[in-house]
Amino acid sequence: MGKVVKVKDVLIGEGMPKICVPMVGETIEQLIEEANYLKGIESDVVEWRVDFYENVTDIDKVKEALVNIRKVLDNKPIIFTFRSAKEGGQREIEKSYYFKLNKEIASTKLVDIVDVELFNDENDIKELIKSAHGNGVAVIISNHDFNKTPSKDEIISRLKKAAELGADIPKIAVMPTCVEDVITLLDATRITKEQYVDVPIITMSMAGKGVISRLSGEIFGSSLTFGAAKKASAPGQISVGDLKKVIELIHSNL
Numbered sequence: 001m002g003k004v005v006k007v008k009d010v011l012i013g014e015g016m017p018k019i020c021v022p023m024v025g026e027t028i029e030q031l032i033e034e035a036n037y038l039k040g041i042e043s044d045v046v047e048w049r050v051d052f053y054e055n056v057t058d059i060d061k062v063k064e065a066l067v068n069i070r071k072v073l074d075n076k077p078i079i080f081t082f083r084s085a086k087e088g089g090q091r092e093i094e095k096s097y098y099f100k101l102n103k104e105i106a107s108t109k110l111v112d113i114v115d116v117e118l119f120n121d122e123n124d125i126k127e128l129i130k131s132a133h134g135n136g137v138a139v140i141i142s143n144h145d146f147n148k149t150p151s152k153d154e155i156i157s158r159l160k161k162a163a164e165l166g167a168d169i170p171k172i173a174v175m176p177t178c179v180e181d182v183i184t185l186l187d188a189t190r191i192t193k194e195q196y197v198d199v200p201i202i203t204m205s206m207a208g209k210g211v212i213s214r215l216s217g218e219i220f221g222s223s224l225t226f227g228a229a230k231k232a233s234a235p236g237q238i239s240v241g242d243l244k245k246v247i248e249l250i251h252s253n254l
Contacts (some may be wrong), residue, residue, distance in 0.1 A: 003200040005110040005138050005168050007077035011222055013200030016251045018044035018150040020079065021229045021240055024052040028065045031204035035072035035115040039086065041229050043240055047079040048111075049102075050087040054084065054247045055095070059104055070110045080105050081115040098220040099124050113169070118162055127223035129166045140202070147172040149181035149205065155188035156196065157181065163197045171202035171225070176209045185213055186220045193221030200224070211238060215246045218254065 004013040012018050021043040025031035033052070038046055048069065055061035069078070081105050082098060083089030083230055093101075102114045106128075116131050129139045141162035150158075155172055162170030176182045185205040193201060200223035205213040214225045214237070225247070227240040 001194070002200065003199055006139070007045070007138060008075055010077050012045075016247050017222060018224045019240060020224055022046040022226065022237075023045075023048045024068070026052055026054050028055075028061075028068060031065055031242050032068050035069045035211075038133075038229055039072055041240055042244055043076075043227065043231050045077045045079060045113075045224065045231070046073055046250065047081055047115075047226070049081050049089075049130065050080045051084070051091055056091075056101075056220070057093065059101060060179050062101065062105065063108060066108065066110050068107065077112040078110070079113040080111040081114055081140075083115075083144070084117060087117055087119075088146045094254060095120065095124070099128055102128055103131045106137040106167045109137070111137060113138045113140055115140040115142050115171075117141075118165075120157060122165060125165050126129060136222050138168040139166070140169045140171050141165055142171040142202075144173045146206070149176050149184055152184050152188045152191070154193050155185065155203075158191045159188075159201055161198050163199055169202060173204045173206055174210075175207060176205045177179065178206055179209060181205065182210050182213060185210070186216070189213075189217075189220045189222055192205070214243065217249065218247070218251055246249050 023034050047071050085092045104216045116128055129160050132139050143158050158172055159170045174185055182205045189203040202224045203222045213235050217225055226237055226241040228237040229240055
C-alpha cells in the first residue's frame with residue numbers, strides 16, 4: 001500500500017475513496033449559509049473554490065471569510081482552491097498574487113490542503129509546497145483539461161510530474177469526447193498507481209460519460225472523488241448521497 005495523507009481524522013489513500021463537496025458561494029453570507037448546509041452532509045472533505053468569491057482579490061477579506069467558514073466546519077478538512085479560468089475556474093489573477101494568496105492562506109493553518117495548478121513555474125510550486133508543509137498543510141498539484149482527454153502516456157506523465165515536484169496528492173481531470181477516452185483515463189490511473197506513484201492520486205473523467213470514473217476510484221486507484229451538495233463545480237458531479245451509496249456498494253463487493 002502507498003502513502004496515506006491524513007487531514008483531521010480523514011485518511012486519503014486508505015479504504016474507500018473519500019468524498020469532497022465544493023463550496024461556491026460568491027459572498028460571505030452565501031459561504032456561511034453553504035457551510036452550515038454542508039455541515040449536515042455526509043462528506044469527508046470540503047473544497048472552498050475561492051475563485052467564485054467576490055472579494056478573492058483582497059487577502060484580508062479571504063481570510064475573514066475563511067475564519068467564518070472554519071467556525072462552522074470546525075473539524076471538517078478544507079481544501080483551498082483558486083481555479084484559474086484556463087482550467088475551468090471563474091477568473092484569472094496575476095501569478096504573483098496566486099502564489100501569495102495560497103501561501104498566506106496556508107500560513108493561517110485554517111485549511112488542511114491547498115491546490116496548486118501543475119502548469120506554473122516549477123520553482124514557484126516548490127516554494128509554495130515548502131511554505132505549506134511548514135504550516136502543516138498538504139498540497140494537491142492539479143491539472144484540468146475541459147476540452148479533451150490527453151493520451152494515456154500524457155496523463156501518466158502529468159501525474160508523475162506532480163509527484164516529482166512534491167505533491168502530497170497529484171490530481172488530473174479530463175473531458176471525454178467518447179467512451180474510449182474514459183477508458184484511457186481509468187487505465188492511466190491504474191498504471192500510475194501500480195507502477196509509478198506511491199502517494200494518493202485523484203483522477204476523473206468529466207461530464208456524463210465520465211461519471212463511472214467518479215464512482216470506481218477504489219478499483220482503479222483514485223483516492224478522492226467530488227460530489228455536488230447544492231451546486232456542482234464541474235461537469236458530471238452527482239449528488240453526494242448517490243455517490244456514497246455506489247462507492248459503498250463497490251467497496252462491500254471487493
